[in-house]
Structures are given as structure tokens and as C-alpha cells.
Amino acid sequence: MTLFRSDIATVGSSRRPAAATIPAPVARRQRTRGRGRPPCMLVAVAAVLLLLVGAGFTLLAAVQGGSGGYFSSPAHQFATPTAALKSDEIQVGSTSAHAADPSPDVGELARLRVVVRPSDPNIPLFVGIGPKDDVEAFLRGSSHDEFISAGLSPFRPVFRRVPGTARAESPADQPFWVASSAGAGPRTLNWNKTRGAWSIVVMRLTGEPGVAVHASIGLRFGFLLPSGIVVLAGGGLLLAFALTCRQADPAVASRRPPPIVSTQK
Numbered sequence: 707m708t709l710f711r712s713d714i715a716t717v718g719s720s721r722r723p724a725a726a727t728i729p730a731p732v733a734r735r736q737r738t739r740g741r742g743r744p745p746c747m748l749v750a751v752a753a754v755l756l757l758l759v760g761a762g763f764t765l766l767a768a769v770q771g772g773s774g775g776y777f778s779s780p781a782h783q784f785a786t787p788t789a790a791l792k793s794d795e796i797q798v799g800s801t802s803a804h805a806a807d808p809s810p811d812v813g814e815l816a817r818l819r820v821v822v823r824p825s826d827p828n829i830p831l832f833v834g835i836g837p838k839d840d841v842e843a844f845l846r847g848s849s850h851d852e853f854i855s856a857g858l859s860p861f862r863p864v865f866r867r868v869p870g871t872a873r874a875e876s877p878a879d880q881p882f883w884v885a886s887s888a889g890a891g892p893r894t895l896n897w898n899k900t901r902g903a904w905s906i907v908v909m910r911l912t913g914e915p916g917v918a919v920h921a922s923i924g925l926r927f928g929f930l931l932p933s934g935i936v937v938l939a940g941g942g943l944l945l946a947f948a949l950t951c952r953q954a955d956p957a958v959a960s961r962r963p964p965p966i967v968s969t970q971k
Contacts, residue, residue, distance in 0.1 A: 750948035756941030763934030766927070776819055776924030782861050785825075785918040786851040789874040790909035791865075793853035794838055803856045816925040820895040822887075822908055825918035830911035832877045833893045834886035841905040844882075848874035849915070874913040 770777060784791055794805045822833050836844075849872060851865040878888050884904075885897035888911050909917055 746951040753941050753944035760934050760938030767930035776926045778924030779922050781920045781922040788849040789915045790850040792907050794905050816927050818897045819924040821922050823892045823920045830890045832888045832911045833895050834883040835906050836882045838903040838905045840882040872915045876913050
């Protein structure tokens with residue numbers, strides 16, 4: 707009887723299902739599946755962002771090149787019966803502009819070009835940029851108009867009349883100008899802007915009263931095209947790496963159909 711019971715126990719225990727074992731390669735594949743996907747996805751997103759930024763830089767460089775190499779304002783007429791027209795740095799908004807130190811100042815990344823055309827080409831002009839304090843000291847005591855603000859659509863400048871003597875000293879003799887252009891006919895002034903407080907002056911070369919000109923201002927950003935090329939190249943390299951990374955992803959490889967093996971001879 708005891709023997710019979712132990713046989714039953716032995717038979718019962720032999721009928722219990724054994725624990726399934728997963729082959730080692732399959733287990734490793736399951737552990738590593740999906741590990742490569744997040745880094746590859748992040749690299750791909752970064753590559754797309756770099757390509758978009760690079761395309762934007764390149765497009766702006768093309769627009770700048772098509773506009774004569776500068777982003778320029780239209781030429782506007784300015785006139786004063788005094789000895790000079792003066793303007794400090796200008797903060798430009800969507801509908802208006804006013805004299806202020808821009809923050810951030812994108813002009814510090816650009817090359818400035820000022821083009822001034824006199825109404826009377828026979829009158830020699832002087833166009834100069836200098837430190838604000840030095841320019842104000844030079845014009846102190848002389849009557850001049852100082853830019854305050856302007857509406858942009860349509861363009862309507864507002865100047866403040868500073869009283870003083872009718873005639874100013876000759877500007878060409880002053881040592882503080884960081885950029886200047888003097889003579890008869892159209893004047894073009896180019897300057898690589900640096901940090902600081904600056905003023906621009908337009909006046910007769912002799913300092914006599916009466917100034918009438920058409921003037922425009924342009925900015926050239928030399929970094930646009932090189933930056934666009936570098937960023938596009940970086941985005942292309944990252945995109946190539948992301949594609950290679952995805953091809954090597956075990957999760958992607960496991961979803962590929964097995965190769966078809968022909969059994970025909």
C-alpha cells in the first residue's frame with residue numbers, strides 16, 4: 707500500500723510542466739531591444755533642427771546678397787536750416803523707431819553702411835561717426851537738429867532743435883571720428899560697429915548752416931553664409947549617423963522578415 711502511494715506521488719510529480727527556458731541569444735535580444743531607439747531618435751531630431759537652422763542662415767545670406775550685400779533701409783529725405791543733423795543709436799520696432807541703445811544690439815554683429823546723397827551735389831558734405839560724448843561736445847554751442855523718433859509707415863522723422871550759433875567748426879579737423887567720409891557728391895561710410903555709445907553727424911564740410919540730403923542705412927552680416935554652410939554640414943552628418951544608428955538597432959533588425967531559403971535543387 708505504501709508502495710502504491712509513493713508510485714502515485716512519483717507519477718503525479720512527473721506530470722507537472724517544466725519551467726520554460728529561453729535560449730541565450732533570444733534573451734539577450736529581448737534585453738537589448740529598444741535600447742538603441744531613443745538615442746537614434748534624439749540624434750535624428752537634432753539633425754533636422756540643425757538642417758532647418760542652416761537653411762535659414764543660407765536663405766538670409768541669399769536675400770542679403772540679392773540686396774546688394776546689405777539689408778538696407780529706403781533712402782529718406784532729411785533737411786535742416788541749422789549746421790548739422792545728428793542721431794544717436796536707434797532702436798527699431800515694428801511700427802516706429804526712437805533714439806536709444808538697442809538691447810540686444812544686432813548691429814554689433816554687422817558691418818554698417820551709410821549712404822548720403824546731397825540735394826545739391828556741388829556742396830561738399832561730411833558724414834562722421836564718433837563717440838557720443840565727443841560728438842555732443844563738438845556740437846555744443848552750435849545750432850543743430852537731433853533725431854528723437856520716427857514713424858515707419860509712413861516714414862515721419864521727429865527732430866529736436868538744439869539752439870546755438872548758426873555755424874559750427876569744421877568737422878574734418880576733429881580727431882575723435884572712428885569713421886568718416888567727406889567731399890562733394892554722394893558719400894558712403896562703412897564701419898564695423900563695436901560696443902559703445904555712438905552718434906552720427908551729417909553736415910557741410912565747412913560747418914556752414916543748411917543741410918539737405920537723402921540718406922539710407924544698411925547692415926551686412928558676414929557670418930550668415932559661413933554659418934549656414936557649417937550648420938548644414940553638421941546637420942547632414944548627424945542625419946547620416948542617425949540613419950546608420952537605426953539600421954544597427956536590434957529592435958529594427960528583429961522586425962525584418964527572415965530570408966527565404968530555396969529547397970529546390
